[in-house]
Amino acid sequence: MSANTPTPLETALARMQAAPDDTTARLQFHAELLDTELYVMLAEEARGSALRPRIFDFEDGRAVLVFDSEARLVDFAGQVADYAALPGRVLVMMLANADEALSLLVSPDSDHAELLPPEAIAWLARTLGETRTDEHAAVPEAFTPVALPDGVLALLVPALERRLRNTPGLEAVVLAGVRWRGGGTGHVLALSGVAEAAHAPLARAVAEALELSGIEAGALDVIFPDPATMARLRACGLALAPAPWIAPGAAPTPPAAPGMDPERPPRLR
DSSP: OOTTSOOHHHHHHHHHHHSTTOHHHHHHHHHHHHHSEEEEEBSSOOBTTEEOBOEEEETTEEEEEEESSHHHHHHHHSSOOOEEEEEHHHHHHHHHTSSSOOEEEEOTTSTTOEEEOHHHHHHHHHHHHHOOOOSSOOOEEEEEOOOOOHHHHHHHHHHHHHHHTTOTTOOEEEEEEEEETTSOEEEEEEEESOOGGGHHHHHHHHHHHHHHTTOOGGGOEEEOOOHHHHHHHHHHSEEEOOOOOOOTTSSOOOOOOTTOOTTSOOEEO
16 A cells, blocks of 8 residues: 555544544544554564554653554655554553553654544553453344444444454354344344354454444344354345455465564563
8 A cells, every 4th residue: 555545544533533523433533543553663673572662752741653554654764664563452552551651643644643642542441451242142033134223334334344354264244133032132243154262252342343333332242153044144134244354375474563463462661
């Protein structure tokens, strides 16, 4: 992607700044920030899993600079610079747990640069840490078409597609109404093709997407049905189309950067 081409994060940022009182636009920017691979300027080359970000002093405090593409970082630095690439959610947790209060300056090279103060970083970290799902799902008795207002669907569908993009093995995603055994109705999000080990993390990711979209998380349950049940869901539900996962080897892959392995998260130095 060219350094002059607007990225999804920059587009979300521009929309938020164009409507500063629009809570939905702000939440969508936050969701995009957490899902984006960010490029962080470092004070020196990373050593193992330890990162020392380059910190800049501003009138409002000290901040770490991040870009949503390598090209943007290089153009901004104007020279060879040390950097690390890591998901926004990882960076947010790192900054929230740092020894000092740090802000995050997003896209400092653009007309839509945004400074997230320490209190915004703390709020995002709490959102990531407090998201939970109900592990004791009820038994569905019948599935029905989606019965949600258009305004809710306009928020919900993009939020879910954004959060589920690039999920390894994901074959189908269907949103449908449900009638539970013993009474009660609601909605379910059915996922197929993913490994069992990914079920709990994906359920948490969906709950997180709902919370960041301003939608009540309890209004949607995540299920992983067998093929026959998935066929029933397809017949009445709404199919979603998150961007597919690209298998390793399908395109040149750079060396793994600190922060990309969830089992070995980086730490600030």
